[in-house]
Amino acid sequence: MAAYVLVTGGAGYIGAHACKALSKAGYVPVCFDNLSTGWKQAVKYGPLEEGDLADRARLDAVFAQYKPIAVMHFAALSLVGESMSNPAKYWSQNVNNALNLIEAAIASECKNFVFSSTCATYGDQDGVVLDEDTPQRPINAYGGSKRAIEDMLRDFGASHGLNSVIFRYFNVAGADPDGEVGEQHVPETHLIPLMLDAIDGKRPALTVFGSDYPTPDGTCVRDYVHVSDLVDAHVLGLRWLEHDKGNAVFCLGSGKGFSVREVIDASRAVTNRDVPIIEGERRAGDAACLVSGSRRALSDLGWAPQRSDMATMIADAWRWHQAPEYEY
Ligand code: UDP
Structure with missing residues (x-):
């Protein structure tokens, strides 16, 4: 019998890559998505069940139909800036769903x-x-809502034996090296796709959000991971759940921080094109520096990132960006 995995948000950027990785690993991903920010065309590796996570009857019907062995929960509102201006949306939708x-x-x-x-x-x-083990102290409603869900999973682990693997992502970048799926958000808010738009003239310029942070060049520092490496960790996490059970947390980062300016410089080098930039104000809710190791994922899951160096991530994102499929 097929081993179904229910993938919420499977039509989105990371979810679609996860569906590909699951399918390659022998699972059948069942994409549950309301298509509010995802793309039907990105659902290529298993069935699409259109539905909203707020609709419990619809969820029950999908669970009854497929009897999935696991859930991978990607579907969420994820814009830091929006979560600062409209926290109610984040607290209600992310947590209740x-x-x-x-x-x-x-x-x-x-x-x-x-x-x-x-x-x-x-x-x-x-x-x-x-x-x-670093204490969590979110400074925006997006982070707060995600931490609440982490707490929820631990509580349901204790009360109902729910086994969970929590992955704390750092910045996800790049695209499927085979070019089957990639990153496309509307509205786009992420640094690398916005920068590629500025490079090829789809937008006039990239605005750098703040140059007065307490970092070496004054711009925010982030730790970037290739989306294909990230979803490989999810398959390893699923195997861990199938064999070990329990509740575990893993950080997924490359261990190296890049400032916004360093990402811009790397993009100039990879694309051999200029990046028009505007120096802008800080964006509300941004932390100065977010960098992690992935020691636990490397040792406990045997995670071995292959493509998480900056040049490869930008090259893969750039290839997708220029492909005809880029417009889903
Ligand atoms: N950033 C920027 N200009 C943009 C978009 C993002 O300077 O148009 C910065 C942002 O302030 C952050 C970094 O790039 O420091 C990464 O932002 P992104 O939105 O890609 O991811 P986040 O860190 O918010 O998850």
Whole structure:
């Protein structure tokens, strides 16, 4: 019998890459997505079940139909800036939808849950290299809502035996090296795709959000991971759940920080084109520096990132960006 995995947000950037990785590993990804920010054309590796996580009856029907062995929960609102201007949206949708999903999973005896959490749960920690044991002090509603879901998973682990792997992502970049799926958001808010738009004239310029941070060149420092490496960790996390059970947290970063200016310089080198930039104000909710190691994922899951060097991530993103499929 097919081993189905319910992938919420499977039509989005990371979810679609995860569906490909699951399919390559022998699972059948069932994409559950309301297509509010995802793309039907990105669902290529298993069935699409259109639905909203707020709709418990719809969720129950999908669990009953496929009897998935696990859930991978990607679907969420994820814009830091928006979460600062409209925190109610983040607290209500992200948290309530996750609760609905967890309850539906438990009701259908699906006890394995992989959750996409974020380094935004740490807040601003002044140059500390973050790891799984660093205290979480979110400074925006996006990070706060994700931390609440982490707490929820631990509580349901204790009360109902729900096994969970929580991945705290750092900045995800790049695209499938085979060019089958890639990154496309509307609206786009992420540094690398916006920069590629500025490079090829789709936008007039990239605005650098703040040059007065306490970092070496004054711009924010982030730790970037290739999306294909990131989703490989999810398959390893799923295997861990199938064999080990329990509740675990893993940070997924490359261990190296890049400032906004360093990312711009790397893009100039990879694309051999100029990046028109505008010096702008700080963006609300941004931490100065978010960098992590991935020691636990490397040792406990045997994770071995292959493509998470900056030049490869930009080259893969650039190839996708220039491909005809770029417009989903
Ligand atoms: N950034 C920027 N200009 C942009 C978009 C992002 O300077 O148009 C900066 C942003 O302030 C942050 C970094 O680039 O320091 C990465 O931002 P992104 O939105 O890609 O990811 P986040 O760190 O918010 O998850």
